[in-house]
Amino acid sequence: MFRQILDDRSSIRLLNIYKGLPITHETKLVAVGNSDIQVPGNRSHIACLYYQGESFLQSSALPNIVRSTVKSLNLAQDYAILTDFEVAGPMIGKREQIRVEPDDTLIASIQFRGSAFEFMGSLADVSVSGVSLLFEDFLFPTRLVQPGTEFQMSLSIPDFVARKMKKIPPRTGSDVRKFPAPVRPYSANGQEGHIVIKAGGRVVSIRPEADSKRYRMSAQVFFKDLSRMVILQYISHRQAEIINDLRILSEDLYNRKDFLR
Incomplete structure (x- = not known):
C-alpha cells in the first residue's frame, strides 16, 4: 500500500x-x-x-x-x-478540540454524585469540554465511579491575565479613566496567581495507568460563562508555550546534530 x-x-x-x-x-x-x-x-x-x-x-x-x-x-x-x-488505536486522530497538558502540577477537587467526600486528582490534560485526571489507586472510589457518573469539579489554574496586569506599570494623570475590575471566578482557597474555576461533568472512561499505581479518568465537563473564558485563555496560553517548547527542542537537537550522527 x-x-x-x-x-x-x-x-x-x-x-x-x-x-x-x-x-x-x-x-x-x-x-x-x-x-x-x-x-x-x-x-x-x-x-x-x-x-x-x-x-x-x-x-x-x-x-x-x-x-x-x-x-x-x-x-x-x-x-x-x-x-x-x-x-493505531481507534481514538488516535479523532480529537475534535485542542487538549493541552499542564506545565506544572494542577490539582482538581472532585465530588462524585452519591458521595459526601471530595477526591483530589492531578490534571493530565484539558480541553474546553473535557479533562483527564490522575488519581492515586488507593484513593480512587472504584465502586462508586463508572462511565456516566456525574460530578462537580473545582480546578485551580494559573491566572495569566492577573500576571500580565501585574507587569503593566500603572498610568497616572487626570485623563486616566477608572473602570471597575473585571469579575473573575475566585476561591478563598486559591493560590496567589491562580484562579479557581468550577464545572459539572460526567465520567467517560476509567483505566489504570500502566506501572504508575494510578487511575486515569477521562470526563466531559461543562464550563460556563467566565469559567469557560478562563479555560479558553489557559488553553491558548499553554498552546503557545508548547509550540515554543518544541521550537527550543528542535533548535537544541539540530545544534547537536554533529554529535548524533
Whole structure:
C-alpha cells in the first residue's frame, strides 16, 4: 500500500501528540523498502520523532491510521526512516478540540454524585469540554465511579491575565479613566496567581495507568460563562508555550546534530 502511495505521489500526514497538542506535517514518501519508508519532515516534526520515537500516519489511501516506529533520522537532510507499522488505536486522530497538558502540577477537587467526600486528582490534560485526571489507586472510589457518573469539579489554574496586569506599570494623570475590575471566578482557597474555576461533568472512561499505581479518568465537563473564558485563555496560553517548547527542542537537537550522527 505504501508503494502505491509513492507511485501516485499521494500526500501522507505525520501526526504526533506533544504535551497533548497534535503536531502534524503534510509530506510525501520518497522511498519504500521491504519493511520501511522514507519521509521528509520539517525540523519541528523531526524533533518530535527524535524525542518520541514514533509517529502516526494518515492518508486518504490508508484505510486506518497507522502507527510507526522511528528507525533512523537524517538531520542533515531532514528525513526519517519509519518501520514497524501497525493499526493505531481507534481514538488516535479523532480529537475534535485542542487538549493541552499542564506545565506544572494542577490539582482538581472532585465530588462524585452519591458521595459526601471530595477526591483530589492531578490534571493530565484539558480541553474546553473535557479533562483527564490522575488519581492515586488507593484513593480512587472504584465502586462508586463508572462511565456516566456525574460530578462537580473545582480546578485551580494559573491566572495569566492577573500576571500580565501585574507587569503593566500603572498610568497616572487626570485623563486616566477608572473602570471597575473585571469579575473573575475566585476561591478563598486559591493560590496567589491562580484562579479557581468550577464545572459539572460526567465520567467517560476509567483505566489504570500502566506501572504508575494510578487511575486515569477521562470526563466531559461543562464550563460556563467566565469559567469557560478562563479555560479558553489557559488553553491558548499553554498552546503557545508548547509550540515554543518544541521550537527550543528542535533548535537544541539540530545544534547537536554533529554529535548524533
